[in-house]
Amino acid sequence: xxxxxxxxxxxxxxxxxxxxxxxxxxxxxxxxxxxxxxxxxxxxxxxxxxxxxxxxxxxxxxxxxxxxxxxxxxxxxxxxxxx
Amino acid sequence: xxxxxxxxxxxxxxxxxxxxxxxxxxxxxxxxxxxxxxxxxxxxxxxxxxxxxxxxxxxxxxxxxxxxxxxxxxxxxxxxxxxxxxxxxxxxxxxxxxxxxxxxxxxxxxxxxxxxxxxxxxxxxxxxxxxxxxxxxxxxxxxxxxxxxxxxxxxxxxxxxxxxxxxxxxxxxxxxxxxxxxxxxxxxxxxxxxxxxxxxxxxxxxxxxxxxxxxxxxxxxxxxxxxxxxxxxxxxxxxxxxxxxxxxxxxxxxxxxxxxxxxxxxxxxxxxxxxxxxxxxxxxxxxxxxxxxxxxxxxxxxxxxxxxxxxxxxxxxxxxxxxxxxxxxxxxxxxxxxxxxxxxxxxxxxxxxxxxxxxxxxxxxxxxxxxxxxxxxxxxxxxxxxxxxxxxxxxxxxxxxxxxxxxxxxxxxxxxxxxxxxxxxxxxxxxxxxxxxxxxxxxxxxxxxxxxxxxxxxxxxxxxxxxxxxxxxxxxxxxxxxxxxxxxxxxxxxxxxxxxxxx
Numbered sequence: 195x196x197x198x199x200x201x202x203x204x205x206x207x208x209x210x211x212x213x214x215x216x217x218x219x220x221x222x223x224x225x226x227x228x229x230x231x232x233x234x235x236x237x238x239x240x241x242x243x244x245x246x247x248x249x250x251x252x253x254x255x256x257x258x259x260x261x262x263x264x265x266x267x268x269x270x271x272x273x274x275x276x277x
Numbered sequence: 278x279x280x281x282x283x284x285x286x287x288x289x290x291x292x293x294x295x296x297x298x299x300x301x302x303x304x305x306x307x308x309x310x311x312x313x314x315x316x317x318x319x320x321x322x323x324x325x326x327x328x329x330x331x332x333x334x335x336x337x338x339x340x341x342x343x344x345x346x347x348x349x350x351x352x353x354x355x356x357x358x359x360x361x362x363x364x365x366x367x368x369x370x371x372x373x374x375x376x377x378x379x380x381x382x383x384x385x386x387x388x389x390x391x392x393x394x395x396x397x398x399x400x401x402x403x404x405x406x407x408x409x410x411x412x413x414x415x416x417x418x419x420x421x422x423x424x425x426x427x428x429x430x431x432x433x434x435x436x437x438x439x440x441x442x443x444x445x446x447x448x449x450x451x452x453x454x455x456x457x458x459x460x461x462x463x464x465x466x467x468x469x470x471x472x473x474x475x476x477x478x479x480x481x482x483x484x485x486x487x488x489x490x491x492x493x494x495x496x497x498x499x500x501x502x503x504x505x506x507x508x509x510x511x512x513x514x515x516x517x518x519x520x521x522x523x524x525x526x527x528x529x530x531x532x533x534x535x536x537x538x539x540x541x542x543x544x545x546x547x548x549x550x551x552x553x554x555x556x557x558x559x560x561x562x563x564x565x566x567x568x569x570x571x572x573x574x575x576x577x578x579x580x581x582x583x584x585x586x587x588x589x590x591x592x593x594x595x596x597x598x599x600x601x602x603x604x605x606x607x608x609x610x611x612x613x614x615x616x617x618x619x620x621x622x623x624x625x626x627x628x629x630x631x632x633x634x635x636x637x638x639x640x641x642x643x644x645x646x647x648x649x650x651x652x653x654x655x656x657x658x659x660x661x662x663x664x665x666x667x668x669x670x671x672x673x674x675x676x677x678x679x680x681x682x683x684x685x686x687x688x689x690x691x692x693x694x695x696x697x698x699x700x701x702x703x704x705x706x707x708x709x710x711x712x713x714x715x716x717x718x719x720x721x722x723x724x725x726x727x728x729x730x731x732x733x734x735x736x737x738x739x740x741x742x743x744x745x746x747x748x749x750x751x752x753x754x755x756x757x758x759x760x761x762x763x764x765x766x767x768x769x770x771x772x773x774x775x776x777x778x779x780x
Contacts, residue, residue, distance in 0.1 A: 195505060196502050196506055198505065199501065199505045199675070200704070203679055203700060203703075204700060206683070207683065207697055207700055210683070210687075210693065211693035219683070219687070223683075226679070226680065227673075227676040227677065227680065230672055230673075230676035231672050234671075234672040235670055235671075235672025235673065237672070245673060250680075253684070257684070261331060261332075262331050263331070263688050264691070265684060266687070
């Protein structure tokens, strides 16, 4: 039971923190939340997309814009020119 | 009365619109943290600590930053009671004792009365502790100005020994957990000689283990892993509080003033001598059960059984800040995190803080009064809102909490390695909980290990290796003796029982 959380968490950490290619905190988190909701909660995809993206957009605004705490960013942020 | 004068100055600092807004934000965040499983006072404050880095750099910003963080802490103290009473799930370890009578009350349809009693007695406990801090802290600080390395080491020793002596479970498990903390604290650069210790050639280990990462991992990730295993479902009483119930309960509460006074005293004592809020709440519940006329009925939904642990927990949680501010010795893991915050903002906790940063200290103390008043109002009016958070399904809340933990761990040092470290600590926290080892001693040892070592080695340099320096004068001698007494307290207590049994 514990492994169902631990393995995805390790994979999540691997997506962000590895020496080769970092996906960025926000992108990795969207994937992570989506996986959890699908796998443990069996939600429909539209709801998953809404929640996972919505939460991370809120976090993005809070950390990067409001409190100006820089987190590692991935390709998407580069696309909208936010660094 | 110089204290009153300083306190008024503190109110002038704390009473700006910006600080009041931060107080409210802190309380609301704190209650949410207290309600959610896996996020508690210690790791909640640790995760939100990076948010204050920018704030603390502005002039006077450190005061605002500590107001925000301490209010999160008050909020978490308040919030733990909500889930205990409504769902029989203690949101925080110190509210476990609240479930004994709080949940039965909720089942009988008296959840409103139980909540009101819990919040009001929390408030009373905190108020007593803040009054204590207001008048005691300057005295302790003035006293501590004369401390040298041997005195500081004896205070650290007292902290460690108190943990062993006051431990709820096996003292050996406490010692084991503490030694693990010391071992982790030793990693990195030796502060006296500058040599590398236990790094095994890894650059990442050079700066040692940061206890903030450990706190986020041990308490946050560990808790989530446990919760997943237990397959949490939230079923419980409906939360509604109308003013009539609140006022009726308030009318009833003065009857229990004896319990309140006793619990507040226990709480303050346990908070200052580092026992922490959790043992304080249990101890106070036990004492109330013994002393009350309705003692036999405890556990079936007595208001007194809610008043006792909540008053003590809040009093202990608040007074844990007294040794943190005056001596730089935190009385609880959350106080340790606040201490870590002070260090990061460039403030050195300890007796000099009262002289050099009087604005900051008194601003913080004034904010404790205001923050707790604000907290009482917020929780009394918004209970249904907070209870609704618990109805968010676990499959959504769990990954979000994990993401928050990861962000918190990363931002402490902007280090990727810390994210991995946090996961490792999470597994460790889970194993510790499963095997019933306490986590708080590990955290405290990790925080204080380096400084205890420094003061020990400085004392040894002063005395050229003579241990008698710890008994050299009345002051250091009595603290050391008290520490040793506390260390062997379980044995002393048992010996007394045997003696009494023989008579």
